Amino acid sequence: MITQERPKTAPGGGGRKPPARPSGGDGWWRNWPGPPNRPRPVTLRSFLFGSAIAVPALILVDGLLGTMAWYATGNVLAGVGVFGVMLVLTSLELGLVAWAARSKQEQERRRTRE
Secondary structure (H helix, E strand, O other), X not given: OOOOOOOOOXXXXXXXXXXXXXXXOOOHXXXXXXXXXXXXXXXXHHHHHXXXXXXXXXXXXXXXXXXXXXXXXXXXXXXXXXXHHHHHHHHHXXXXXXXXXXXXXXXXXXXXXX
């Protein structure tokens, strides 16, 4: 049970300031999640991480489609053709989505600067 009223602000201003940066590394506060309802910026690290997940999944799904086409037609070239066409189309789709997300982030960045 609390018997005293707590002060409305903490001593020293009450703001939570990040500590001084340790030598040779980023501070622990940089790992905090961003504000809610805000997308994270596309960085090289997030792009590579997403690619490490998306590319094998694309190859697996498109490979299964190619295998089904090969099985259905009995022609290996038809299966390879379906695999190649689907891989190109899905890669273009993902590239278009990544480009649109990046351009939207740049527009928002320019809007906040103005």
